[in-house]
Structure formats: C-alpha cells, structure tokens
Amino acid sequence: MDDRTIGRAGFLGVLGLGAAGLFLAKDATGLLDRAVPQSVANIVPSAGWRIYTIGSSMPTFDPATYRLEVTGLVGSPASYTLADLKAMPRADQVSDFHCVTGWSVSDVRWAGVRLADVLERAGAKSNVAALNFVSAETPYEDSLTLEQALLPDVMLAYEMDGGPISRPHGAPVRLVMPQMYGYKSVKWVNRIELGTVAQPGYWEQNGYDADAWLGKSNGLSS
C-alpha cells in the first residue's frame, strides 16, 4: 500500500461502514437499548422512544381538573375523569410501536380502555362512522374510522410499562393504534369528537397518509 492509498482506504472504509450501518445497525440499536440505562436514554435517545412535540409547549396534566370529553354524535356530551375511565372495563395488551421516521419500540405494555366501551358508555349514536381525537397539545388531532377504532388492539391507554403514562408519553390518556405509524396514536387526548367522516389530522394536513398502515402507507405513488 503506498502513501496515497492509506488515506484513501481509510476514507472509503469510513464511508463503507457508515453506508452499511444504514442496513446493519438494527442489532446495534437493540444492543444500545439494553446497554444504555433508561435515565441516560431519557436525556440522549439512543434506541427506543423519541419525544416529538409540535405545539408551543408540552401539555401538563392536572388530575383534579382533567376531563375526557366525548362530543358530537352522542345522546348528550359526556365528560369523564381519569377515575371514571379506570372504572370502565380494563384492557391489557403488549404491542410494538413504530414511528414513521424509522424508529420502533418493541413489546410496550399498555393498559386502558377499549373504545367500544367508551362509545357505549357515552351513548354514541348509530350513525357514528369516525372518531376525531383532539390533543391538549394544540393544534394536534387525528382521526380513525369507526372500523379502525374498534380493531382489537386499539385502546385509550392510561398505563404504560406498568405505571401511569408519563407526561412526555401523553399523560394522562393517549390513543394506542399499533397497526399504524405512531402519529395516529394521539397523546394527551382530552376530547373525542364522534362524527360521520374522518377529519384530516395534524400530520395529514402536512402530507402524511390518513390510513397510516405500517408498511403500506406513505408511499410516494399514493
């Protein structure tokens, strides 16, 4: 190897490693997930959760004043405290969370209520075909069709990984829609509007797909 190729080889080696990393770093990410303590990962994300907010500030949850409102096509508008929600039939599930930006978290443990129970309790009218979830983080909102909302792994969660949902993850209540990219799983939900047509959500208004099925949506061709 002559003098000139040493530098070039090193340069190309770094380039090759980095490019290979695009495809091979999955194992490294998993390793980081286990090796980096959660306290560090909360400050400097290595693998796992990232916290994305779009409003001017992150919502604060006050247990004394929090209400989940259900409005629109209901007999009369309903309002629930966190205790009211917890008194409804409890559902537990383990599901993966996938962000449209490329990161994923496996085996998240959620607990909460199924939307069927909420709709029944609120007295939803028979012509309800879409649910619009409004976040305390204005102007974030997103919608599901009734059919999507009633899928067996969709829930309104108040617990994550064995504890109450923390503020960055959407305290006190967030939507969990594991079959779609994470932007559909609205955090800090404080109102559900029942209607006949799904409204375009915050990211849909910025060009993302409304039906954000994992691996089937956000295609350039659509």
Add this chain to the structure above:
Amino acid sequence: MASLLEPALPDTPLTSPARIERFTLTERALHWMHASAFFALLATGMILYLPALSTIVSRRHLVKNVHLWVAVAWAIALVVILIVGNRKRLAEDWREIETIDRDDRRWLRGRKAPQGRFNAGQKINALLTIAFAMLFALSGFFLWLGERDHRFIFAGTGTVHDALTFASIGLLVGHLYLALIHPSTRHALRGMTAGDVDEAWARKHHAKWVEAERDRLASRHEHTSH
C-alpha cells in the same frame, strides 16, 4: 508559543518575508460555508433529537423544515463552490489530504517529523469531515425519503445519523480547541480567515510545505528571469 518569539532560522529568506499564503479564497469559502451549515444543522438537529430541548422549543414541523432546507442550501452551496471555485486547488488539497506518508505515520506515533501544508492530524480530521458530511447527507436523505415512502425505512438510518452527530461533535471540539486555544496551533486561524500564516511559525510546524513553496517560487523566478 516560545517558537514564535525566536528569531527566524538563519536560512535563505523566502521571497515574501513574513507571511505565506496557506488557503485560497475557494478553500476558505468551502470551510466557512460548511462550518455555518454545520452549526445551523447541529442547532436544529439537537432540538429535533434531545427530548429536553424539543419539549422546550416544540414546533417540530417548523424546526424540521429549517433543518431540511439548511441541508439543501448546504448541498447547493457545495455545488456552486465546486463550479465557480478553484477546482485545481481543491484537487491538490485532496491529493495532499489523502496522502499519509512516512513522516505522517511517525508524527501520528508521537515522534518528531516534518509536516506538509497539512499535518497528519489535520489530514485525518479533513478525511473524517468529508466522509461524515457524505454519510450525513446519505442517511439524512433516507430519513427524509423513508417518511414519504415506507420502502425506504431502514433499521439503522436514524442510528447512523445520530452516531455521526456524536462523532462530529467530538471532531468539532478538538478542532475548536486546536484552532482557538492551543498555543502552538492557534496561529493557523489566520490562514482560514485572511488566508496567510506567519512564515516562521509555518517553517517550524509545516517545514516540508514551506520548503516546497520556496522551491516552487524559486523555479518560477528562474523561469521568468530568463
């Protein structure tokens, strides 16, 4: 530090007595364009990446757009400099940077060895900076594309982009220390602002370069006088 106060070595003086040109306008434009883009990308990237910052600043959509457009501006500025700039000089730079000779290898092992216009550390810094910039652009492009077409979501794109950030911050801290604080190297800063450096300093730290420059000037002088 002391070296600067020493009188110039009793040697044949160069044609230009006190200062010697190290970086042309093209090289300086490239350096400062890259530096400004890097700082803007680092600032917006940190807001997007660190939860503590992102929850303070929020407005993710806006910050993300600024980050993207700065990256596009960086790429355009790079192409413009490559088109209108002194390409011959940039090719020379590249040839010097990728050549790690015997003296460089001795220098890297901590021994004394005469250095060219770039010392071995500067060569490695430059090689890594160029490689990182290309990988930032590649992984950044796929981060952008993956959000628009799920077929381009790769497992390691984000990890590579993050790892590059950490590595680049490491390089940057070292670079800033050597350029602004370290007594024996900070004199080089003028080379990147005005373009020239103190000749006595250069002779001590970049002996092979000063020698080659002297030969070049001498031969040019010979040619013109005949």
